[in-house]
Amino acid sequence: MPRCPARIGLAILAAALGLVLAWGPAPAADKAPVVVGAVLPMTGAVAAYGQMAWNGVKLAHQMRPTVNGRPVKLVLADNKSDNVEAANAASRLIKKEGALAILGPATSGRALAVVPLCEAAKRPMISPSATNPLVTQGKRYAFRVCFIDPFQGAKAAEFAYQTLGARKAALIIDVAQDYCVGLGGFFMKAFKKLGGKVVAVTKCATGDQDFSAQLGTVMSSGADLLYLPNYYTEDALVARQAKELGLELPILSGDGAHAPELIKIGGRSVEGLMFTALFNPVKPANPTAAKFFELYARARQKGELGEDMTAFHALGADTYLVLLNAVKRSRTSNGPNVRAALAATKDFPGVSGTINIGPDGNAVKSVTVLKVQDGRFAYVTTMNP
Amino acid sequence: MDAAQLTQQMINGLTLGSLYALIAIGYTMVYGILRLINFAHGDVLMVGCYFAWFGAVQFGLPWWVALMGSMALTAALGVLIDQGAYRPLRQAPRISALITAIGVSFFLENLGLVVFGGRPKAFARPEMFNHIYQWGEVRVLSLSIWVPILTAIILAGLILFIHRTRMGMAMRALSRDLVTVQLMGIDPNRIIAATFALGSALAAAGGVLWAMKYPQINPLMGVLPGLKAFVAAVLGGIGNVTGAMLGGLLLGMAEIMLVALLPELAGYRDALAFVMLIGILIFRPTGIMGEELPE
Numbered sequence: 001m002p003r004c005p006a007r008i009g010l011a012i013l014a015a016a017l018g019l020v021l022a023w024g025p026a027p028a029a030d031k032a033p034v035v036v037g038a039v040l041p042m043t044g045a046v047a048a049y050g051q052m053a054w055n056g057v058k059l060a061h062q063m064r065p066t067v068n069g070r071p072v073k074l075v076l077a078d079n080k081s082d083n084v085e086a087a088n089a090a091s092r093l094i095k096k097e098g099a100l101a102i103l104g105p106a107t108s109g110r111a112l113a114v115v116p117l118c119e120a121a122k123r124p125m126i127s128p129s130a131t132n133p134l135v136t137q138g139k140r141y142a143f144r145v146c147f148i149d150p151f152q153g154a155k156a157a158e159f160a161y162q163t164l165g166a167r168k169a170a171l172i173i174d175v176a177q178d179y180c181v182g183l184g185g186f187f188m189k190a191f192k193k194l195g196g197k198v199v200a201v202t203k204c205a206t207g208d209q210d211f212s213a214q215l216g217t218v219m220s221s222g223a224d225l226l227y228l229p230n231y232y233t234e235d236a237l238v239a240r241q242a243k244e245l246g247l248e249l250p251i252l253s254g255d256g257a258h259a260p261e262l263i264k265i266g267g268r269s270v271e272g273l274m275f276t277a278l279f280n281p282v283k284p285a286n287p288t289a290a291k292f293f294e295l296y297a298r299a300r301q302k303g304e305l306g307e308d309m310t311a312f313h314a315l316g317a318d319t320y321l322v323l324l325n326a327v328k329r330s331r332t333s334n335g336p337n338v339r340a341a342l343a344a345t346k347d348f349p350g351v352s353g354t355i356n357i358g359p360d361g362n363a364v365k366s367v368t369v370l371k372v373q374d375g376r377f378a379y380v381t382t383m384n385p
Numbered sequence: 386m387d388a389a390q391l392t393q394q395m396i397n398g399l400t401l402g403s404l405y406a407l408i409a410i411g412y413t414m415v416y417g418i419l420r421l422i423n424f425a426h427g428d429v430l431m432v433g434c435y436f437a438w439f440g441a442v443q444f445g446l447p448w449w450v451a452l453m454g455s456m457a458l459t460a461a462l463g464v465l466i467d468q469g470a471y472r473p474l475r476q477a478p479r480i481s482a483l484i485t486a487i488g489v490s491f492f493l494e495n496l497g498l499v500v501f502g503g504r505p506k507a508f509a510r511p512e513m514f515n516h517i518y519q520w521g522e523v524r525v526l527s528l529s530i531w532v533p534i535l536t537a538i539i540l541a542g543l544i545l546f547i548h549r550t551r552m553g554m555a556m557r558a559l560s561r562d563l564v565t566v567q568l569m570g571i572d573p574n575r576i577i578a579a580t581f582a583l584g585s586a587l588a589a590a591g592g593v594l595w596a597m598k599y600p601q602i603n604p605l606m607g608v609l610p611g612l613k614a615f616v617a618a619v620l621g622g623i624g625n626v627t628g629a630m631l632g633g634l635l636l637g638m639a640e641i642m643l644v645a646l647l648p649e650l651a652g653y654r655d656a657l658a659f660v661m662l663i664g665i666l667i668f669r670p671t672g673i674m675g676e677e678l679p680e
Contacts, residue, residue, distance in 0.1 A: 043503025175652040203651040209599035212397040213644030216390055233505055246524045264507040265601045
């Protein structure tokens with residue numbers, strides 16, 4: 001029962017006014033921002049990836065702050081490097097913030113947790129660096145701007161067998177991560193196919209700090225290569241403890257090693273450690289990349305960024321740029337149209353190189369091999385698909 | 386596995402076990418007196434590591450000064466937590482205090498995430514702990530030898546303290562009967578504060594040694610050592626200091642041997658600790674050194 005008729009009158013007036021504004025050539029409504037959500041690990045075991053990717057996204061946002069004449073609003077949600085948190089964060093961004101698309105997550109396990117939500121809500125997800133094939137397999141709304149692990153594992157095996165001359169490989173696999181189990185498996189398969197032998201496979205879990213027992217097994221196996229398909233913290237600790245135990249093996253790792261923490265935690269023990277990376281941070285590939293490199297260098301000088309550029313900065317930027325390009329081409333901001341435009345991405349000049357989205361939502365890219373030299377990441381070689 | 390490797394793994398187990406033991410002592414002391422499982426203990430350890438990190442890395446103090454400073458600050462933190470969180474609940478049911486402890490644990494973790502950031506920080510290892518000794522095929526980091534020695538010294542000092550000083554006597558009395566002790570003119574809050582200070586300082590020491598051995602620290606680093614040390618304390622008989630030491634050594638040795646002897650089960654390493662916990666709770670709930678429960 002309304003108590004105050006004057007208030008009703010006011011409400012009707014306001015509603016009428018709103019109606020007029022909505023019907024009219026309302027510039028206010030058109031200028032409503034396009035909301036882009038980011039679900040990234042800002043804390044937890046793989047916080048470095050999330051923070052680096054987020055810095056990349058922000059720089060890319062500086063490069064292209066608007067789309068179709070509307071400003072873009074970035075909303076970040078921390079997935080705490082945890083699968084459940086990732087799903088919660090994505091659902092909050094889609095339902096409460098009305099995000100048009102999700103950038104992230106950075107790792108395969110979290111991406112697998114977010115994909116079903118994006119499929120159901122018909123909002124595209126673009127991961128910068130989730131390399132496990134299952135992330136996009138059979139999915140309509142899942143995309144990524146990096147290569148996938150069957151390819152990375154095969155190239156790593158090729159590099160190990162042909163360039164390093166390894167014949168007997170030992171592995172320590174983090175079985176708590178979809179990424180590590182997948183990449184380790186693909187490497188072993190390819191390495192055996194080339195004629196190599198896998199002499200030891202031992203396991204660990206994210207957050208483990210003591211690898212002395214696993215390294216003991218590796219030592220007695222007579223391996224001539226240690227392959228670590230894990231993330232940077234585990235890689236650094238394994239490398240340190242290997243040196244302490246006197247294990248002088250070449251160590252090869254995957255794109256998960258590409259974080260400054262590898263060198264900070266590993267110190268001298270990671271000198272010479274090699275890994276297959278998603279991107280070559282030494283030379284820009286096109287004018288977009290050159291612009292990004294310049295912005296990055298400026299932010300680095302001003303002290304806004306505390307580390308050298310890695311693949312995660314570049315790929316974070318690319319998720320944003322690829323999405324914006326698709327929104328522009330679709331001229332709308334509804335999920336299914338943007339999805340269709342994303343799937344049709346062809347020869348897009350991204351920060352990390354030319355991006356073509358394949359039929360299953362995966363980017364086709366070359367593998368860069370980097371190594372740690374004098375406390376920095378140095379370029380070794382590029383391996384093409 | 387040959388003899389050299391077995392020796393190597395035994396030393397690894399001894400080092401890891403000593404670290405668990407050092408942390409377990411803090412659990413057991415607080416439980417002995419308050420019957421409270423202080424689940425924030427692992428996170429107190431984490432804060433202790435950051436104190437030492439700030440001292441050693443940011444201010445360039447020598448490692449032992451940083452360690453002493455960290456122990457003092459962490460002791461103060463322990464007292465503060467007791468005063469702020471547990472003391473108001475002294476008369477409340479035990480479950481309330483337990484849930485508060487879990488709350489304090491989450492609080493410290495998230496405070497750490499906000500204040501220190503979520504990315505791991507590298508922890509420097511002093512030169513004296515960085516030598517590698519080699520006997521035949523056995524290679525040992527000097528830190529791995531220092532850890533058990535330091536643990537033994539600390540434990541010996543602690544036992545002397547508990548059995549030879551007035552404060553220690555008061556602690557023992559308090560663990561028997563809180564009400565009667567008050568009648569004897571002892572202020573239980575002072576003794577409890579001292580217990581928290583001592584336990585937290587030991588957590589800081591354990592944490593700093595932990596961080597030297599596994600040289601990275603992050604705001605969630607205390608969770609797993611905290612849980613493992615809790616298991617160790619229960620294994621040894623919670624409330625019993627020597628038991629905590631034994632439980633820690635047993636757990637460390639068992640974990641290393643599982644991974645060394647059955648590499649395909651290495652992923653179940655953390656599960657082993659909890660299987661051991663369940664086992665001891667079923668078959669000997671009072672732990673190895675625990676006294677039989679009176680009827």
